[in-house]
Amino acid sequence: MNRESPESGTSPSAAVPPPTPAADRQRVLLVTGMLGAGKTTALRVLEDLGWEIIDNFPVRLLDRLIERSPAAEGSPRPPLAIGFDCRTRGFDPARVIAQVKALDEREDVELNTLFLDCSSKELERRFNETRRRHALAADAPVDTGIRAERELLAPLRRWADLLVETTEFTSNDLQRVIRERFATEAPEDLTLTVSSFGFSRGMPPLADLVFDMRFVENPHWDPVLRPMTGLDAPVGDYVRQDPAFNEAFTRIRDLLLLLLPRYRTQGKAYVHVAFGCTGGRHRSVFTAELMAAALRDAGFSPTLLHRNLGSRAADLLEGGQRREK
Known part of the structure; x- marks a missing residue:
């Protein structure tokens, strides 16, 4: 002045x-x-x-x-x-x-x-x-x-x-x-969140990267697996048996390992990676758990959240009648 x-x-x-x-x-x-x-x-x-x-x-x-x-x-x-x-x-x-x-x-x-x-x-x-x-x-x-x-x-x-x-x-x-x-102090490193959610209950509005896992065969239609969640080993085995899952998971993991260091270099403080399926209890939960483990192995420290894990399984949310393969 x-x-x-x-x-x-x-x-x-x-x-x-x-x-x-x-x-x-x-x-x-x-x-x-x-x-x-x-x-x-x-x-x-x-x-x-x-x-x-x-x-x-x-x-x-x-x-x-x-x-x-x-x-x-x-x-x-x-x-x-x-x-x-x-x-x-x-x-x-x-x-x-x-x-x-x-x-x-x-x-x-x-x-x-x-x-x-x-x-x-x-x-x-x-x-x-x-x-x-x-x-x-x-x-x-x-x-x-x-x-x-x-x-x-x-x-x-x-x-x-x-x-x-x-x-x-x-x-x-x-x-x-x-x-x-x-926040008065910026986090020292990238704050990474990996979450699961159900599309039937709305998308997470703050996710940076969203991956739709509904291409995988749905464990909901197996009467034995329906009451279980993606945290249970039989559900994980079922999801892994889908021919497309392993290749898709590997490509998503490799994409994240490419992007996350670049986000960090650009000064991005928070990244939220979300995996969705219909109800948010089976496929998305298993994938989020598996991806969080893979990212930890790569040196990241993700926070893992399951938005709809406690939600009641409902046929209407999963599409009404059983879909034939």
Whole structure:
């Protein structure tokens, strides 16, 4: 920033304070969005990550909250997350944006805005499921309040640095996104997750690589194997007997061994590899277990998750009637 020196003759370098070192800047994240889109979950995860958390803060007092004094030597200020929404007293999106613009000019503050959004239909479902009343609906139907809130927040949504759409997210999905993007310390190495899931219960929204194992003969149609899972040896033997399985598995393994080191080199911190079958209990579970073991042998440390392993086996999920070979 260029400033003219005062008439007293003080030099420009004396008049302008030196830039604040990046390590001493106060990191601030404003967390807002549609009611029911996940603000509480996001703030809870940020708190677990070491952020200081303030929810439902009167945004008009934002500039007073953020200290101007530098952090004490040896005691860097923790990052600060401030949650607010349409229920916050004196909430005015235009005023919030004006305050953010003013704070952006300060050299001692690094400020970003996270907006959590969700489809109106899904928000309506969540409100009806929890029997909560929308803050802007009064005695009207919940969709009336959602429409009013969306119109009110539109300027702030356009302004936000980061938009997270949570329509298809579970609570765990949102937690993972927040951890990936706002952890104060980056993981030292690639964080690898290998999972299984059932297509009949929806695809995992955050998987980086998805492999469909439904080309393999389905153990579900064997009455002996049906109550078992991919963790049981007879199911694994059945899957291995499919003529296409071994070659497909080898090609997928080799592809992962090619890609994962390149992801690591490019600085990607998290990779989620998902294997799916119809119900998520047999073929995908066995393949995920086998792939995790192969990746461990190659020097990786994958976390193994089985999303639908505990789900009830159901003929309707597996296609109704038995398919003839």
